[in-house]
Amino acid sequence: MSDCHDCDGCAVAVAPPPLHKGARTHVVAIIGPPNSGKSTLFNRLTGLRQKVANFPGVTVEQRVGKAKMDKAKTPHHSEVVLVDLPGVYSLSPRSEDEQVTHDVLAGTMPGIPKPDALLLILDCTNLGRHLVLAAPILSLKLPTLVILNMADDLKNRGGHVDTAELASELGSPVALVSATKGQGVEKVFQFMEGTSAGTTSLAPPRVELPILQDIPRCRQWAHDIGTGAAYRAPAPPIWTRRLDSVFLHPIAGPLIFLMVVAGVFQTIFKGAKPLMDGLQALIQTSGQWIEHILPPSIFRSLLVDGIWSGIGAVIVFLPQILLLFLFIGILEDSGYLARAALIADRTMSKFGLQGKSFIPLISAYACAVPAIMATRTIENKRDRLATILIAPFMTCSARLPVYTLIIAAFIADRPLIGHFFGMQAGALLGLYVLGFVAAIATARLLKSSILKSERVPFVLEMPPYRWPTLRSLSLRLIDRSKVFLRRAGTVILLVIVVLWVLENLPVKNGQPPEIADSFAGMIGHAVEPAIKPLGFNWKIGIGLISSIAAREVIVGTLGTIYHKEGTSESVGLREALRSDLTPGGAIALLVFFAFAMQCMSTIAVVRRETGGWKWPAIQFAYMTFLAYICALITNQVVRSGIFT
Template sequence: MKKSPKIALIGNPNAGKSSLFNSLTGLRQKTGNFPGVTMDKLIGKWNLETGTEAEILDLPGIYSIYPKSVDEQVVINILANPQHPDYPDMAIVVADASNLKRNLLLFSQVRDLGIPTVLALNMIDVAENSGIVINSFKLAKELNVEVAEVNAKKGIGLNGLRLAVNKTLEQRFNSNDSLPVEYSPELIDEIKEKYGDTDDYHALLWLSEHDNLKQFNTEQRVGFDKLQEKYGWNSKKFQAQETVSRYAVLNEIVDGCLHQIPVEDEPVKTWTDRLDKVFLHQFWGYFVFLGILFVMFQAVFTWAAYPQDLIDNGVAWLNQYLKDTLPESQLVNLLTDGLIAGIGGVVVFVPQIVFLFLFISLLEETGYMSRVMFIMDKLMRRFGLNGKSVVPLISGVACAVPAIMSTRSIGSWKDRLITIMVTPLMSCSARLPIYTVLIALVVPEKSTLFGIFSLQGVALFGLYLLGFGMAILSAWILKVVLKAKERSYFIMELPSYKGPRFKHIMISLLNSTKAFVFEAGKIIVAISIVLWVMASYGPGNAMQEAEQKVKTENPTLTGADLENKIAAQKLESSYAGHFGKVLEPAIKPLGYDWKIGIALLTSFAAREVFVGTMSTIYSLGGEVDDENTTVMNRMRAEVNPETGKPMYDAALGFSLMIFYAFAMQCMSTLATTYRETKSWRYPAIQLVYMTTLAYLSAFIVYQLLK
């Protein structure tokens, strides 16, 4: 046995594969990309026995080895190529025990590829509740593989699975001697002669799917086409015959190993049936979904307020403590006003990110998210979106990058393109820090709706609804422009409702929070430091002249008032101030000044950088008496020099919120759009139309409210 065997988890969607991955690996996971593919893969470690640690690879869910979507092609490119860096030493095929016949089709195909395979029967409890009893020992004998019964969500049966895996790695159980389909030996021999020695089923897979397999070049694919023509080979006909033949064999096996306990003539209503009468109702289904979203955003805003205040005040205290303790120098200023202010702009929003992903994980774990996709399908079609577009749009609430990559499951190119183009309009978690700051500035904290709901939470909910509304409206416009008339279909299996396993939720929360802190955080901190340098230095003697100017114009000012005036003037005279002044005429109609202009420029790297930028700017140039104060208070104390009133009033606050709700200010999203469309044309269109929409919308809001 290898010291570190590579084991692939393979299974149908909703078979519990990801739950099993979490149970096996716990927190020992990392995320990467499949070689040459911009699609996330999860890798984890699992202790098989003393001194042996397996590498577990969680592959995307598939129904068979003949792919119908891009993510399924990723799996087949691995399984069809023994030279692929992710080709497994063995596979664990996760099957839904309550729907065994359908799940065994994929299992039999993987086994016949010659990959040593263990069958993990998941959801045994669901099968038993449906009156299904499976004789696992007889099934293992019939299939000639090790079979383990598991409950992935509760972590039951993992020791039995470990024994089955160890035994399979030692004895190398693999395919049957004969395939359940007729084929020409001469054709197989010619494939092996031209493309390398392999087993018969791999040869047939290569012949059928050569256009989807990256291991073959153009010349080799032409060679396969000639072989198909020579032998009169029809791939679709072969795949259909193979599927029918496999089911004939599998039905006989399952019928001999599965016992269905008779039920009464009147079927027993399960909790899934009862809940679906409400959640899938043509009216109440939408009402419940909106209610859940409303509660979610209320909780995100109100529950997170307490830890946020602690973090915000803690960062302000630490900053002031270091300034009071350490000797005054530019290095200390860089540490406090640059690095710590930037870090504070990241960690202060961790509580809200945690609550947002907590709710999303709960919806996914319980099986409700699938119902959302189902009920939204009919609505999506009216606006030119495929039913599968619901998945990226909902995922876009977390992050647009993986959401755009998930469009690969959409078969129609036009539907997929429209979905890619509108998904960034969904308010992602990167916008949450901006919304939080601005809502807190312009919406009174203690104001309520009907005396129950926080108006701040209502405002946040409204912004997310606005993003969704604009996304489907833009999709309808793109449908008209692209003249998309192709009919599309949305087929999915609704899993039964399940109680969430909080260990899995905690793993998901930890991974999501780490991604925000370390991925977005690196950008925010780096830009904060660069911005500190730009805001602390100016061309020539500009900074000295700024200080002298303030002292000359305000001869009676002393102490903190004088220092604040000097800091503000120095900021305006710095390199950052010059950049902001250049941009100011263009954004003046929106009510923005040069300081906000700096934040708009820096946040093109990532939207959430806006908050880190404002933290740095107001740490350097804020005019407040108390230095030991939060950035929120500094922004609240900012005065509009033209009116003498607070800078961040309702007009400016809502204008900024609308701008960030629609603006394409995320380099990663643009890069992902390019990778998925293979053209700079589409990210350029995305940037132009979203920026134009953001500017015009913000202009209208400001002019109406001012």
């Protein structure tokens, strides 16, 4: 909560400041089943005036926004606070999503006042099933607007419903809306004007509400209500059936799937590169510019090498995040993501995961940060957590500079299989395999231990195909960037500044010390006994500390320590390492980097996505332990000379 001060949207959600006496905020909650278009409507009503956080202590995302009201009609409330609740089919609190929904509606969710009114959004192309949720909602006896979404689909496919009749049956107003096109949204505003002015009166439903625990009876009740309102279900979506005959074709389906996956991978791996390089160059040049205009001092160094490069380290992730979420936005909004998950499910289930884990895990080969953010598409909380916990094992692009340096320095480039595949390429491939094996082994371990689910079945709803809208895509990109910058960016920046302090203090004669004499150097010396069995000396110790900022930073740090050029192509650095490290220590270092969670950005993102420090702490401890043990074994085995 404390990091909320920088936005205006949350002030209301966290602690409503009484603006005028008697004019307390008017809170309206949006509730509906999954795939009913809830978030689209929320975006329609609030636009950019929204903020995303997690509900306290859970992984469920909380979206709170403001809808601007007509001042003339609502003198007390110029705006209404909207809370977007997770998609649920019932209010019986069994899953985390249902618990959150239940708590908000009961007014027991800390930080969120009990809603004054509800917007119940239902997909009217599937009214029979969606109306089931109306029973528990109406029994809450709050002013409720029943929104029948996808009205355009219903009409186009020959369906019909008598809204006036439905309204009198339910005792609540009913509005036909198309949230994607914005049709009928004015009726939602009219309803909120009415409730906030206090002019809406509650009418009891004409029909009797069913006993909520009896699902078959509730379904029958919903059917009867629909029949009473002359509901005619629309014809099946022809285009969806046609497209599925291609996308789920036994041969064409998997081929298209592989092309899509390759496209996503190529884009974030290669396509983001020029943008990232450009951003980095921009930060560097502007850093140099700041350096020129300021007199040399320790503060200039803090500003340029600490804060400014910390900001650079944060924004450099944006191209990958934006590109990945552009892709995921298109895939999810079009409906293809569900098909892709279906195709990938059989393979992923062998590792104890499911189809929706596939795209996040593939993305993790480029970078774990956007990949972990992308796990939001996995509805099942346990599967999502398992995917988050194993994603950092995938060989991300930040490991490559470290691998390149050590492999070039210590592994002779002798042909292994023919002329094209040498020992060095083999070693690199081996490291990729190592990460992958660690990931699937961990997934199996998790699913058979702490994430052992009560056999929650894999259930995947197949939404009809739709055109993604530019509005929804751009809102999603803005939303994800904001979430990353605010929630993860602040932590990353802080760590970079702390690392700068460690490497540049204590000051000697007004000058920053040699890195060996800095706090980081002292820590390096202090940890030497612990890392000596791995074949690492105190210099590697300093490198490991600095690489917490980002893995590739160790290359530059080692360059500084050895007084050589700090790049992975640096011949001088390779020679220095060769004379200072044993082969056992070098291979152990590669293994250490394959397993260790040497990445503050990943830790920060895991914290943000899981809603607390518990999981990133467990993950960091587990990965570091695994890295330590495996590096230890590697060093001892190589030293014993079995392979020579």
